[in-house]
Amino acid sequence: MATRTIRVDYLARVEGEGALDLQISDGRLVAARLSIFEPPRFFEAFLRGRGYMETPDIVARICGICPIAYQMSAVHAIENAFGVTVGGQLRALRRLIYCGEWIESHALHVVMLHAPDFLGYPDAIAMARDHGDAVRSGLALKKTGNDLLRLLGGREIHPVNVRPGGFYRVPQRSELEPIAERLKMARDQAVGLVRWVATFPFPDLERDYEFVALRHANEYPLNEGRIVSNRDIDIDIADYESEFEERHVAHSTALHSLLKRRGAYLVGPLARYALNFDRLPAGVRALAAEAGLAAVCNNPFRSIIVRAIEIVYACEEALRLIAAYELADAASVPVEPRAGVGFGCTEAPRGICWHRYAFDADGTILTARIVPPTAQNQPSIEADLMAVAAPLVLEPDDVIRDRCEQSIRNYDPCISCSTHFLKLSVHRT
Amino acid sequence: MKEAPARKVLVVGLGNPDRGDDGVGPVVARELSGVLPTDVAITWPSGDALSLIAAWSGFDAVIFIDAAAPARTPGRIHRFDLAKTELPRGLNYASSHALSVADAIGLARVLRQAPQDIIVYAVEGASFACGAPMTPEVADAAVKVTGRVVAEVARLRQSANELTADA
Secondary structure (H helix, E strand, O other): OOOEEEEEOOOOOOEOOEEEEEEEEOOEEEEEEEEEOOOOOOHHHHHOOOEHHHHHHHHHHHOOOOHHHHHHHHHHHHHHHHOOOOOHHHHHHHHHHHHHHHHHHHHHHHHHHHHHHHHOOOOHHHHHOOOHHHHHHHHHHHHHHHHHHHHHHOOOOOOOOEEOOEEOOOOOHHHHHHHHHHHHHHHHHHHHHHHHHOOOOOOOOOOOOOEEEEEOOOOOOOOOOEEEEOOOOEEOHHHHHHHEEEEOOOOEOOOEEEEOOOEOOEOOHHHHHHHHHHHOOHHHHHHHHHOOOOOOOOOHHHHHHHHHHHHHHHHHHHHHHHHOOOOOOOOEOOOOOOOEEEEEEEEEOOEEEEEEEEEOOOOEEEEEEEEOHHHHHHHHHHHHHHHHHHHHOOOOHHHHHHHHHHHHHOOOOEHHHHOOOOEEEEEEO | OOOOOOOOEEEEEOOOOOOHHHHHHHHHHHHHOOOOOOOOEEEOOOOOOOHHHHHOOOOOEEEEEEEEOOOOOOOOEEEEEOOOOOOOHHHOOOOOOOOOHHHHHHHHHHOOOOOOEEEEEEEEOOOOOOOOOOOHHHHHHHHHHHHHHHHHHHHHHOOHHHHHHHO
16 A cells, blocks of 8 residues: 655745645545644633733734734623723724724735735745736735724734723824825725736635624624524624534644534635625625625635725725714723623634633633634634545645645634644655 | 935844843844934834835835844854845744745845845844843844944945945
């Protein structure tokens, strides 16, 4: 019996450290395991005993790309526990800063990390020689997103201006006007990006996903909504644990999230888009149609188009929020701690980011639980890899490897959040 | 004859001041504030490397000061003139979300958005522990690098004509 092994020590253009093992026996793919070996980071443990006011700044450190997702889920959970509602312009500013995060995160992934896969380049630097304008657009979009984060958050990496009840400081209207001009240009650049990625060659793969995302009464979801799926889930975020569970698997230091009743599910742009297509503005929906997308997209490789569509949406939403902005009376509403449990769930660029905290009477954290999007997508990534690699088992190892890496990058996996990523091994027996 | 304007120079201190020797870049950059001519820009950014491409837009020359991984001698100073040599690729960690300074330089050069002159001072560190002070060897090196950057800036500010005359 012949054994064949392909090994990639570290996959570039994904975050973190781990490995992928493909088991091929008698010409048939029998297993695809995503083995995450990054040490656990223990955020939930060292949040215990810390005060509620410290929480946004601690959880921001979970990720340098999506710190707002962690800050927003945390402050919503704190406010949920203490019976606080943040509305009006403070709520709008939270939505605005989240738009900045979507723009910078999606632009980085679409242009710098994922596009080279489709066009046959080893990285964005090589791609830039032939696609300079697209790379310039990507850099400009990322800068605009970062500028928005810096303006509202104090800095673009691990922002420091978010607090329970609102912000430490809110901007004057005059501070938002210059960035509105840049957002108008960014919107046009993002439309160009949609049209560019829509021309890519896409592998022919349709998967029968259970999509899971937030759904809000009248908004494309960012900070608020119910947790819904395309099967039968429609629950309050406080009931997350009734439908979902985390399991430890031997080959991953990041917990696998599963639907208790049905197993793997998908969070992120494809899920958000499929479950909230009707919440997109008509112009964005028309652009999606122009790019060849129906109201639901089951091809994971086309997630790059959906990400680009979400950049356009985030630019338009940011412009709408800025146009309607009025200076709030105060930068935050009062927050008085009390004993209790609070839940927060927001839409990180990679999917829902769910938090639960228990507090004692003075707001000290007793327990914390944080479920990041990439941890939730691990079983779905493995199922995708089975579907992608199975028809390729007779192909050379480098063909299998490249397609598997591309498949993993469909998820923009942030393993440093879930814990980290990747070397690839193919074992043939 | 009208004097040519000085070339625009940017000095960038890279690193985390809360991680021991990794803070050598920001320490040197802060030390240079008030020492260098007022038309020289100094920064110690905390953002990702890609944002440097926008930060150095319009500058003729950029000088980076950064810590290097321990190799042989803590505090040893390496100087790279990227017009003459490439940054050792082994210095880069292949992360996705935080592209390296070398990646940013490579990308900017392809896009024709890189300064004409790029000089990198890298100081071999010994300790990168959270909250730790710089080791004495790297603290000594920081003083030496500060002096060398002052001289480097003076050279780089010279106009192209002056540089030709010097040669």
